Amino acid sequence: LTEQETSKLAHSVELRSNGEPLAYVLGRKDFWSLEFAVSKDTLIPRSDSEVLIETLVDQFDSRTPLRILDIGTGSGCLLLSALAEFPHATGVGIDISQAALAVAEQNARSNKLDQRATFTLRDLKALPELREDAEADHVLYQRFDVILCNPPYIPCRELHLVAPDVLKYEPHLALFSDGGPTVADDDMDPQGLPERSQQRKQQKKDETSPQSEPHSKKKGRSSPSTDDPIRGSTPEGLGLEATVRYQKARLRVLQDEADAAIAQAQQLQTAQNSLKTEIDTLKAENATLNKKAQQSQQLLEKQRELSAAQEAKQRILEGQLSAAEARAEETQRAEKMTSQQFRSKDVRLNRALEELEKAKAQLQEEKRSHGEQMVTKAEYDQVVRDSKKLDKQKGELLAAFKKQMKLIDLLKRQRIHMEAAKMLSFTEAEFSKTLELG
Secondary structure (H helix, E strand, O other): OOHHHHHHHHHHHHHHHOOOOHHHHHOEEEEOOEEEEOOOOOOOOOHHHHHHHHHHHHHOOOOOOOEEEEEOOOOOHHHHHHHHHOOOOEEEEEEOOHHHHHHHHHHHHHOOOOOOEEEEEOOHHHHHHOOOOOHHHOOOOOOOOEEEEOOOOEOHHHHHHOOHHHHHHOOHHHOEOOOOOOOOOOOOOHHHHHHHHHHHHHHHHHHOOHHHHHHHHHHHHHOOOOOOOOOOOOOOOOOHHHHHHHHHHHHHHHHHHHHHHHHHHHHHHHHHHHHHHHHHHHHHHHHHHHHHHHHHHHHHHHHHHHHHHHHHHHHHHHHHHHHHHHHHHHHHHHHHHHHHHHHHHHHHHHHHHHHHHHHHHHHHHHHHHHOOOOOOHHHHHHHHHHHHHHHHHHHHHHHHHHHHHHHHHHHHHHHHHHHHHHHHHHHHHHHHHHHHHO
């Protein structure tokens, strides 16, 4: 819980421990199927009054367009609950308290019934004085299908029958049929009400017959202390049936308050569990983020080490590239020289081949003319030697030609390796630059 929520909860607990009804502490109370705001200007809605709504639902169809009058509307719980059950109905609520009417209008708005509910300040005793021609009386001067009324019905002489917490906190104007003591009028301090209640108890004791004294004494011995605002003593001098009704009424009130307290505790427990779950989730997320941060730090260190290794490797490759470029230049120069030598030898080979062809042609001519004239031995030997010499030159030229071809192939391969080394150097430079940017 936040500090503000904790402070609010502590204040609510303090109010409740002082005997203030739970509905006033929470500022709300459930009635029928709706939730109503309550204040100390209105009575707390009680489940006993729901019998009026049940009777109304049993008597009329829900589609009936009723016109409902609620006399002494208070928080508006009766009128608004009836309008919620009858979607086509409209209603007017009257009360003698302007503060109570403000609470009723707030409840009408919160339950989205303010378009069908009207509240006006009226005294029940002044209703016979309504005039048809008076504009202020127009809202009440009409025919109503249903009149709801839960007026003050407790006489002041039965003040001792009222629970101390009700007597202390709820408005006496809505409780007592003859007005009753009110804090606003300074008729009686709420703290002095229990004393007056005790005085009336004593008067009842004096007025009771001797036959009822044992029963009264027995009841007085078993009654709890009146200091507890929730568990006040059972009024003495009542008959058994009245006592049972009184205790049942108190039990219903206590049960309503207990249900409300349990509901509030469940809401607080749910909120606490939700906050615990959220805290656990945040802790798990924090642990995950810390783990990711550690992994990122480790990855960053590895990337730095890899970058350093790549830089060292790049320097080595740059040295190798420089050496390879130098070798490539030497190879190119050697290739040029070899190419020149190859061209010169090729020219010589072509000349030798031409001479060989000429020699062969001469030999053929000699052979053809051999039949015509005889060739001397010396000439024949000379021709044979020339032929062998030419064959030898041819073989040397062919061997030189093959060597030149191998050298050219080797130079081409070296050139390919040099170009590959250049491409590799460019790729590593891009990789290093990418790492630096990352």
